Amino acid sequence: MSKLFSDRGFSGSIKITPKEFSQLRDIIYDLSGIFLQDNRKFLVENRFAPRLSELQINSYTDYINFLKYDPKGKIEEFNLLTELITTNETSFFRDNPQLKAFRDYTLRELIDLGNKTGRREIKIWSAGCSSGEEPYTLSIIIHEMLKNDLSKWRIRITANDISNNVLEMAKKGIYTKYSLRTTPEEFISKYFVEKDNEIFEIKPEIKRLVTFGKINLNQDRSVNLVPKSHVVFCRNVIIYFDKEMKKKVLTGFYNNLVKEGHLYVGHSESLHLITDGFKAKQHVGTISYRKI
Incomplete structure (x- = not known):
């Protein structure tokens, strides 16, 4: 982000x-x-x-x-x-209403569909992943949902950002206590290893689901290389684009998503008057979007 x-x-x-x-x-x-x-x-x-x-x-x-x-x-x-x-200002489990909607609505639907059809595959794109807190949070949520069934699934979280520096931080997966300020305590002890001086490292099993890489959302060539996704997260990014750039980026997300795929943007961001390719879904305290 x-x-x-x-x-x-x-x-x-x-x-x-x-x-x-x-x-x-x-x-x-x-x-x-x-x-x-x-x-x-x-x-x-x-x-x-x-x-x-x-x-x-x-x-x-x-x-x-x-x-x-x-x-x-x-x-x-x-x-x-x-x-x-x-500048990159984020934390694990940021904006809990959105994450709850992702867990209880989007992820639950994808899991139920995968179990029903036998195609147990979930692909997520974190576009604007900053130093990794968002994609690692999604990985933790998936671990919590699937538990022992995780090995039956093909899970891929593609995490991209334009900044080389934050991507290097994300790959290392080492964070201060401040980055965990919105993280439930039980998840800290379960999915992080505490180092010296309140420094925490994300566990390998959480890292394993995430692939990091640089991307410029203004370059069609780069966007087109992202694997087709069931879910796109792009929170607190498009607010800094003008209307034409927003249209371009959202078209990229639309084309990347599978049929009826899900899109999550920042809580202060809206697709109103920018694109009619998504239908809004109201949740408690937040909104998600679905490809039409």
């Missing part, structure tokens, strides 16, 4: 002009699909100033030229740019 950067951090001394902001915003949009509103100018200065200092670049015009024309800037800096424009 990589999110748009916050205002924490370095207070920049290099100011960005309206023209430079517009040019940099266009580069960021073309790269990631994230659209920076005009009121994000100070935040750009706040987050990018340390990088400009590190590169010994004295203006945003020079930085933009570096991104556009320098071979190193085009490759290495574009990767770093995704780290500068996103």
